[in-house]
Amino acid sequence: MRRLWCQVCGSPAADPNGRIPWILTETAIRWDPGWPGVAITNAPPTCRTCIPGSLAACPQLHKSADVYTASAAAPAGVLGDVHEPTPSGLMLPAGMHEVEVRFDNHRYLPSVLAHSLLVRVFDLQPAI
Numbered sequence: 727m728r729r730l731w732c733q734v735c736g737s738p739a740a741d742p743n744g745r746i747p748w749i750l751t752e753t754a755i756r757w758d759p760g761w762p763g764v765a766i767t768n769a770p771p772t773c774r775t776c777i778p779g780s781l782a783a784c785p786q787l788h789k790s791a792d793v794y795t796a797s798a799a800a801p802a803g804v805l806g807d808v809h810e811p812t813p814s815g816l817m818l819p820a821g822m823h824e825v826e827v828r829f830d831n832h833r834y835l836p837s838v839l840a841h842s843l844l845v846r847v848f849d850l851q852p853a854i
């Protein structure tokens with residue numbers, strides 16, 4: 727994800743013009759309020775070669791999927807389960823699952839058990 731490699735073939739996902747193709751679903755994208763064309767997602771990019779096969783083969787993408795290109799992406803936080811410390815120092819689940827924790831969330835970031843990286847994608851434009 728950080729290197730922007732295709733989630734299907736593992737090759738660099740960027741087009742020759744530098745834009746990065748991204749298949750985004752309703753559940754994998756949150757538009758960043760106040761930032762037109764900027765969103766946050768935990769979905770990795772998909773290269774142009776792999777997009778047609780992904781759209782045809784993945785049942786999840788049949789529900790809702792749009793193909794965009796982005797000019798850049800940067801780590802923004804993590805998605806995971808929040809834990810809380812006990813008096814003995816042991817960390818136990820706090821009952822908060824699949825929580826988006828941005829890197830500026832100093833309350834939960836030290837206690838989240840992350841399973842995926844969130845990236846902020848910039849200048850999203852519908853792919854033609």
Ligand SMILES: [Zn+2]
Pocket residue numbers: 732733734735736737772773774775776
């Ligand atoms: Zn690919």
